[in-house]
Amino acid sequence: MLSQLDDAAYDRLQAKAGLLADGLRAAFSDAGVPARVPQVGPLVGLFFTSPDDHGPGPVDFDTAAASVALGRYPRSSTGCSSGASPSRPALRGALRLPRPHR
Numbered sequence: 592m593l594s595q596l597d598d599a600a601y602d603r604l605q606a607k608a609g610l611l612a613d614g615l616r617a618a619f620s621d622a623g624v625p626a627r628v629p630q631v632g633p634l635v636g637l638f639f640t641s642p643d644d645h646g647p648g649p650v651d652f653d654t655a656a657a658s659v660a661l662g663r664y665p666r667s668s669t670g671c672s673s674g675a676s677p678s679r680p681a682l683r684g685a686l687r688l689p690r691p692h693r
Contacts, residue, residue, distance in 0.1 A: 601632075601633070604633040605632050605633050607633070608633045608634065608635050612630040613633050614691045615635070615637065624639070625640045625641060626638060626640060627647070627648025629648060638655060638658040639661050639663040639664070640661075641661065
């Protein structure tokens, strides 16, 4: 399986991640929901922000934790199952896509 991940596959993955990030940004903007959707290569994140936040969004653990503290994430996405608590979330990724069943 990993042998199929050539440069072209990574390019396709990054392009699809870009489409996802752009779509999420547009959807949140259209809905008037303040959020930041950073993308680095194929990785896409999601951070809710306060309406008066016009900065780049979270840049470290403390600012990411402040995003979680706004209370807009479902409880399961704060990482509580990994030993974290709502006061100290596991910030491995706010957007988790389900794995396909085999």
